[in-house]
Every structure is written in C-alpha cells, then in structure tokens.
Amino acid sequence: MAMADQPAGKSFRLSMLLYDTRYRSMTIQIIMLAAFIAGVAWLLDNMYANLAAANKNPDFTFLSAPAGYDINQRLVEYTSQSTNARAWLVGLLNTLLVAFLGCIIATVIGISVGVLRLSKNWIVARLMTVYIEIFRNVPVLLWIAFLNAILSETLPQPKDFKGEDAEATMSLWNTVIISNRGVFIPEPVFLSGSAIMLYVFIASIVAIFAFGRWASKDQETTGRILPTFWIKLAILIVPTLIVYFVMGQPVDWILPAFEGRGAFDANGEPYTKGIFRIDADSGINIRRSLIALCLALSLYTAAFIAEAVRAGIMAINKGQSEAAGALGLRQNRVMSLVVLPQALRVIIPPLISQYLNLTKNSSLAIAVGYMDVTGTLGGITLNQTGRALECILLLMITYLTISLSISMVMNIYNNSVKLKER
Amino acid sequence: MKKSVLLGTIAAVGVMAGVASAGTLDDVKANGVLKCGVSTGLAGFAAPDANGRWEGFDVAVCRAVAAAVLGDGDAVQFVPLTTKVRFTALNSGEIDMLSRVTTWTFSRDVDLGLTFAGVNYYDGQGFMVRKDLGVASATELDGATICITTGTTTELNLADYFRANGMSYEPVPIETNAEAQQQYLAGACDVFTTDASALAATRATFESPDEHMVLPEIISKEPLGPVVREGDEPWGDIVRWTLNALITAEEKGVTMGNVAEMGAAAGPDPEINRLLGTEGGLGAMLGLEANWAANAIAVGGNYGELFEANVGEATPIGLSRGLNALWTQGGLIYTPPFR
Ligand SMILES: N[C@@H](CCC(=O)N[C@@H](CS)C(=O)NCC(=O)O)C(=O)O
Numbered sequence: 084m085a086m087a088d089q090p091a092g093k094s095f096r097l098s099m100l101l102y103d104t105r106y107r108s109m110t111i112q113i114i115m116l117a118a119f120i121a122g123v124a125w126l127l128d129n130m131y132a133n134l135a136a137a138n139k140n141p142d143f144t145f146l147s148a149p150a151g152y153d154i155n156q157r158l159v160e161y162t163s164q165s166t167n168a169r170a171w172l173v174g175l176l177n178t179l180l181v182a183f184l185g186c187i188i189a190t191v192i193g194i195s196v197g198v199l200r201l202s203k204n205w206i207v208a209r210l211m212t213v214y215i216e217i218f219r220n221v222p223v224l225l226w227i228a229f230l231n232a233i234l235s236e237t238l239p240q241p242k243d244f245k246g247e248d249a250e251a252t253m254s255l256w257n258t259v260i261i262s263n264r265g266v267f268i269p270e271p272v273f274l275s276g277s278a279i280m281l282y283v284f285i286a287s288i289v290a291i292f293a294f295g296r297w298a299s300k301d302q303e304t305t306g307r308i309l310p311t312f313w314i315k316l317a318i319l320i321v322p323t324l325i326v327y328f329v330m331g332q333p334v335d336w337i338l339p340a341f342e343g344r345g346a347f348d349a350n351g352e353p354y355t356k357g358i359f360r361i362d363a364d365s366g367i368n369i370r371r372s373l374i375a376l377c378l379a380l381s382l383y384t385a386a387f388i389a390e391a392v393r394a395g396i397m398a399i400n401k402g403q404s405e406a407a408g409a410l411g412l413r414q415n416r417v418m419s420l421v422v423l424p425q426a427l428r429v430i431i432p433p434l435i436s437q438y439l440n441l442t443k444n445s446s447l448a449i450a451v452g453y454m455d456v457t458g459t460l461g462g463i464t465l466n467q468t469g470r471a472l473e474c475i476l477l478l479m480i481t482y483l484t485i486s487l488s489i490s491m492v493m494n495i496y497n498n499s500v501k502l503k504e505r
Numbered sequence: 506m507k508k509s510v511l512l513g514t515i516a517a518v519g520v521m522a523g524v525a526s527a528g529t530l531d532d533v534k535a536n537g538v539l540k541c542g543v544s545t546g547l548a549g550f551a552a553p554d555a556n557g558r559w560e561g562f563d564v565a566v567c568r569a570v571a572a573a574v575l576g577d578g579d580a581v582q583f584v585p586l587t588t589k590v591r592f593t594a595l596n597s598g599e600i601d602m603l604s605r606v607t608t609w610t611f612s613r614d615v616d617l618g619l620t621f622a623g624v625n626y627y628d629g630q631g632f633m634v635r636k637d638l639g640v641a642s643a644t645e646l647d648g649a650t651i652c653i654t655t656g657t658t659t660e661l662n663l664a665d666y667f668r669a670n671g672m673s674y675e676p677v678p679i680e681t682n683a684e685a686q687q688q689y690l691a692g693a694c695d696v697f698t699t700d701a702s703a704l705a706a707t708r709a710t711f712e713s714p715d716e717h718m719v720l721p722e723i724i725s726k727e728p729l730g731p732v733v734r735e736g737d738e739p740w741g742d743i744v745r746w747t748l749n750a751l752i753t754a755e756e757k758g759v760t761m762g763n764v765a766e767m768g769a770a771a772g773p774d775p776e777i778n779r780l781l782g783t784e785g786g787l788g789a790m791l792g793l794e795a796n797w798a799a800n801a802i803a804v805g806g807n808y809g810e811l812f813e814a815n816v817g818e819a820t821p822i823g824l825s826r827g828l829n830a831l832w833t834q835g836g837l838i839y840t841p842p843f844r
Binding site: 151152153154162163164232235236240242263264371372449452454458462463466467468469471 | 588589592593612613616618637638648649650655656660661663664665667668674675676677678679680688691692693695
C-alpha cells in the first residue's frame with residue numbers, strides 16, 4: 084500500500100497535503116468545512132443586510148404581546164388577551180394531540196391491513212390491496228378535505244335536533260351528540276375519592292406487567308397456556324370498577340346537552356332569541372376538524388405502514404412459519420409468536436419515518452380549520468404581526484424538535500427489539 | 506438534509522428581501538405589465554368572469570394604474586392571493602401593488618412595512634346568518650359557531666366584540682372566501698362574518714339569497730384600499746393619484762364616454778385640464794405621460810361608474826353608495842386637488 088511505500092522519517096513537505104494519501108482526505112475535508120462555514124456566513128450576512136434594508140431586523144418581542152385572536156380548541160387556558168407565545172403553546176399541544184392520536188390509529192389500522200393483505204382469503208386480501216392503493220395514491224390534503232366535506236355535509240346540524248319531531252336525535256341513550264360541528268361525549272368530573280381509583284388503576288397496570296412475566300415463566304416451566312388477554316383485561320378493569328362502587332361512585336358525568344333557551348321558553352313556546360346550540364360547557368367536544376384531520380392522516384399513513392408490515396412479514400423465511408406449523412402452533416400463534424417478533428426488526432425503521440411523516444403532514448390542518456402550531460404561530464400570529472422570518476424559524480425549530488424526539492423514542496424501542504447477539 | 510432545507514429557506518428569505526427595493530415604476534415599465542395582487546375570488550371585487558377575464562371593483566383599480574403607467578388597462582398580471590400571503594407577496598416583490606379588500610390599520614401601515622395609497626371603499630364588519638336561525642341582532646349570537654377568514658382584521662374585531670359583550674363563540678378559521686361560503690352553506694357554522702360589502706357580494710352568489718340576512722350591527726371600521734410597499738414613494742404617489750384621478754373625474758363629470766373628447770383639447774375647467782393633461786405638467790411630475798389620468802379613466806370610467814358597474818344597486822350585489830358617495834353628496838369620498 085501507498086502508506087507502507089513511504090520511506091520512514093522523511094520530512095514533511097506542503098505538497099504532501101495534496102499528493103500524499105495520508106493527508107489528502109483530511110485536506111479535502113478541511114477545505115469543504117471552511118467553504119461550508121463561509122457559505123453559511125455569507126447567507127446569514129446577506130439575510131441580515133437585506134432584512135435591515137427592508138427595515139425588519141429579527142425581533143422576537145411580539146411573542147410577549149397579546150395575540151388578539153381566539154382559538155377554538157384549547158388544551159390549556161387561553162383567551163384572546165393571552166400572548167402570542169401562549170398561542171404557540173396552544174397550537175403545539177393541538178399538533179401533538181393529532182399526531183399522537185394519528186400515530187396510534189395508523190399503527191392499529193396499518194398492522195391489521197398489512198397482515199390481512201397476506202391473508203389466504205382472496206377477497207380480504209384484494210380488498211386490502213384496494214384500500215392501500217387508493218390511499219397511497221391520492222394526496223393526503225385531498226383526503227383531509229374530502230373527509231371534512233363528508234362529515235360537514237352528511238352529519239346533522241344542531242338545528243336538526245330541534246323541536247318535537249326533530250330530524251336527528253342523540254345517540255347511545257342520549258349521552259352522545261353526533262353533529263356536523265363535532266361529536267360531544269360525556270365529560271367526567273372527578274370528585275373526592277376518585278384519586279383512590281387512579282391509584283388502583285395504576286396498580287392494576289403494574290400488576291398486568293407482573294402477571295405477564297409470571298405467565299410466560301409459567302409457560303416455560305409447565306407448558307401451560309393461559310388466556311392471558313382476558314385475564315389482563317380483567318385485571319385492568321375489575322379492581323377499579325370495584326373501588327368505584329365501594330367509594331360511592333366518585334365520578335360524575337356531565338352529559339352533552341342542547342342549550343335549553345334555544346328550544347322552548349318558560350311558557351313552552353319555541354324560543355326565538357339566540358342560537359339553538361349545543362351547550363359549550365356540556366360534555367367534551369371532539370371537533371369535526373380534529374376528527375377529519377386525524378382520520379385522514381391515519382388512514383393515509385396506515386396504507387404505508389401496511390406495506391411496511393407486509394414487507395416485514397415477507398422478509399421472514401417461509402420455513403419459519405412452516406416449522407412453527409409443523410410444531411402444531413395455530414395460524415394466529417405462528418403470526419404473533421414466530422413471525423411478527425422477527426418482522427418487527429424490519430418494520431420499525433420505516434415505521435419511524437411514517438410517524439414523522441404523519442406529524443409533519445399534520446401541518447395541513449388549516450385546510451379544515453384545525454388550529455395546530457402552523458395555524459397559530461405560523462398562520463395567524465405570523466399574519467397579524469408580519470414577523471414572517473421569526474415565526475417560520477420558530478416553527479421549523481418546533482417541528483425539528485418534535486421529529487427528533489419521535490425518532491429518539493422509536494430508536495430506543497428499535498434497539499430493544501433488535502436481534503440480540505449473544 | 507435538514508440543515509440544507511434551513512439554509513435554503515434563509516437564502517430564499519435573503520433573496521426575497523433583496524428584491525424589495527425602490528424603483529417599482531421602472532420595473533413595471535420594463536416588464537410592460539403590472540403585477541397586481543387581488544382576491545382569490547370575491548364577486549364584485551375581484552373574480553374572473555366566464556371568459557376568465559378578471560373583473561371587479563378592486564380589479565378596476567389595478568387596470569386604472571396599468572393604464573396610467575403603461576397606457577393599457579389590460580397590461581395587468583393578476584395574482585390571486587389569500588389573506589395569509591398577501592403582505593408577504595407584496596413585501597417580497599412578487600407583486601407591484603395589492604388591491605384586495607385590505608383594511609388600512611395602524612399596525613399594517615406602521616409595522617408591516619406597507620403604505621396605503623388611499624381608500625376605495627369605506628366598509629365595516631358585519632354578520633350574516635340564515636333567516637331561520639331566528640336571530641335579529643348580533644347581541645343574540647352568544648355561543649354561536651362563526652366562520653371567519655384567518656389573517657384578517659375580521660378575526661381580531663370578532664374577538665374584541667365578543668369579549669366586550671361578555672359573549673362566547675366558537676371560531677371556525679378558514680382560508681378563503683369560497684371555502685367559508687361552502688362551510689356556511691353546509692351549516693358547519695351559524696354565522697359568517699367579514700366586511701359587510703363582502704357579505705353582500707357572497708350572499709348575491711347564493712342560490713337562494715333570501716334565506717339569509719345581514720344583521721344590522723356593524724362592529725368595526727374597515728377602510729379598504731390599494732397598498733404598496735413602504736419606501737418607494739414615487740410608486741405610492743402613482744397609485745394614490747390614479748385613485749384620486751378616478752374620484753376627481755366623478756366629481757368633475759368626466760366619464761368613460763366623454764373622456765376622449767374632453768382630453769382632446771383644453772376646456773373651460775382648469776382642474777379638468779390639469780387632470781387630463783391638456784394643461785400643466787402633472788403627468789411628467791409622476792414620471793408618466795401627460796394623458797395618464799385620461800387613460801386610467803378610459804378603462805372603466807370614473808369612480809362612480811366603476812362602483813355602479815361592479816357593486817352598485819343595479820348589480821346583484823346591490824350596494825348603495827352610502828359612505829362611499831362623494832363628499833359633495835354626503836359621503837366620505839374626497840380627494841385633494843389636482844394642482
Ligand atoms: N378587510 C379585511 C378582510 C379582507 C378579506 O380577506 N376578506 C375576505 C372575506 S371572506 C375576502 O374577501 N376573501 C377573498 C378571498 O378569499 O380571496 C382585512 O383586510 O383583513
């Protein structure tokens with residue numbers, strides 16, 4: 084090799100930086116780095132100079148000024164008098180909410196569809212293929228707008244619930260209102276004593292893990308297979324339920340309701356003043372915008388996840404499942420005990436990028452009027468303050484942070500299912 | 506990868522800011538076309554007609570400026586802009602002027618780097634509801650679900666109004682007028698609120714306008730007018746005085762029909778002569794031809810003619826002059842003298 088050819092102890096000459104393979108790559112890297120830094124400096128300098136020329140020096144004081152606008156879905160306290168920074172937080176939480184729900188739903192649908200697509204049942208397999216192709220090949224923005232339009236055009240309006248012979252009625256024994264403004268569900272109010280329920284519930288979850296370990300150890304030693312799913316479900320629910328009744332039912336439910344004054348006044352006459360509406364303080368409003376966005380994002384992403392799942396399963400040698408079958412394992416056990424655990428290693432890396440995609444795609448929220456962080460900080464705040472550069476920078480940092488966090492968590496999980504070389 | 510996106514953005518912003526320099530008049534002359542930002546579609550103010558030709562009261566201002574500068578009212582490239590991007594488009598030099606139902610406010614004028622070249626429509630924010638909602642006044646709107654376009658003065662006024670009146674509401678933010686209209690008609694919101702003129706224009710396009718009404722309350726002042734970038738005074742003067750020329754023309758009885766004749770030779774009224782360039786050198790002071798104003802008026806007529814043709818009582822939109830009558834007729838439309 085070249086390195087060995089060099090006579091030892093020969094003095095260093097400058098030309099060696101270029102002609103000596105020992106130094107050449109180092110030289111090139113240093114030059115590249117210097118060029119990169121110079122390029123960045125030039126861009127930043129250019130930006131500052133031009134912004135100064137346009138009388139717009141970067142200035143973040145707008146963050147502490149009142150936002151001035153209202154936001155419909157608020158997970159934390161917020162009024163139009165709150166600051167722009169607060170509006171940023173409200174938007175961020177809304178983004179996280181839709182991303183979190185979306186990722187869960189997408190995973191459930193994606194894995195089911197991916198597995199079913201390999202089903203021996205021809206119709207089922209074909210249907211899943213159709214689903215995947217339809218969703219993968221239409222832009223997600225269209226799906227969001229489409230689902231939103233369907234929900235807003237087909238679900239009943241509040242006024243349809245009005246009067247004696249209303250066109251629409253409440254669902255599930257009058258506990259849920261499904262309207263085109265959103266789905267209103269009962270809201271729990273935790274009274275004193277409910278804390279104990281929470282402790283019991285947490286204890287149940289711990290117990291489930293303990294039981295799971297015990298059950299697999301038990302299976303290893305005795306070969307006995309317990310119906311673990313049902314036992315776990317019972318552990319999850321039963322103790323909490325018992326405490327609920329023992330403590331004298333310490334949880335109240337506020338049922339969604341229509342505001343009384345909209346329907347009839349004290350004399351039983353139809354009240355004509357004010358708007359017949361669903362009482363905003365009753366129940367929890369799952370807004371149409373959230374439903375449409377969440378559903379569209381998860382159905383779309385699920386199609387990609389399904390493909391990743393299918394690829395993962397197909398990557399497992401057929402001999403594995405045949406061997407498992409020969410051992411007498413039933414189909415679904417072959418899948419859950421032999422194939423999926425191995426397939427996960429193939430599935431998880433693409434799954435991470437699908438989670439990231441879903442999160443980033445959630446910035447299309449404004450298409451349905453969902454106030455995510457792009458809608459608050461990158462939309463209204465940007466617009467009303469004119470601080471475009473600042474808002475976009477903060478927005479990019481926000482998404483970068485969310486994405487890197489998701490990657491980190493998923494990579495930790497990936498390492499935990501990785502093939503352990505012993 | 507992420508780094509390069511960031512850098513790209515910074516670079517883009519840098520380049521964009523670089524464009525926003527003086528000399529718009531020269532740019533427009535060199536290009537031979539005026540790039541004018543308008544609404545994405547608002548009947549009567551800015552909307553393409555059946556043949557794809559942009560028409561409307563805001564569009565007419567663009568055409569008048571193009572005629573004044575380039576001598577051709579069709580030398581306009583219309584750039585439809587949402588509320589969200591309109592100011593960025595102007596500041597970045599993507600358009601030469603903005604004529605898009607835009608309210609003149611303190612912060613836009615002072616802080617956003619914009620210059621308002623005047624007011625072509627004095628408006629105020631109103632509410633539209635279905636008649637069968639049974640609401641007769643905005644004070645009965647407590648708890649209503651309200652469709653608003655985001656990035657507007659509308660959403661700020663709305664927040665203020667409901668807070669001041671101790672009422673709550675559910676805002677449904679929407680990006681364009683067309684979408685807001687669709688949502689409102691689908692019953693996704695009880696109320697649609699925006700500038701009263703836009704409400705009238707939107708209502709006029711409904712299948713059955715009679716089922717809807719605009720509530721009597723006007724909750725804000727919305728002086729709408731053309732906007733240019735700050736820091737290019739000569740260009741701002743051209744837009745401002747083109748609008749003033751249209752108004753003066755109405756005041757002085759110069760119309761689309763008689764402008765050619767009146768501009769051919771000096772007549773008895775010295776202000777008309779100065780306006781139409783048969784006397785004095787006002788056009789040269791702006792850096793334009795002597796007949797710049799005559800060209801502007803010839804496109805669609807004077808202010809009053811444009812009003813009547815686009816949004817006036819004879820149109821489906823049916824707005825009366827009201828505040829937008831000439832000052833001589835009890836309105837607010839007034840211009841400094843041409844001398
Ligand atoms: N005058 C207000 C509002 C202007 C505005 O954008 N109004 C909407 C009414 S919905 C509009 O005309 N939109 C037309 C479009 O969607 O392009 C402002 O300047 O902020």
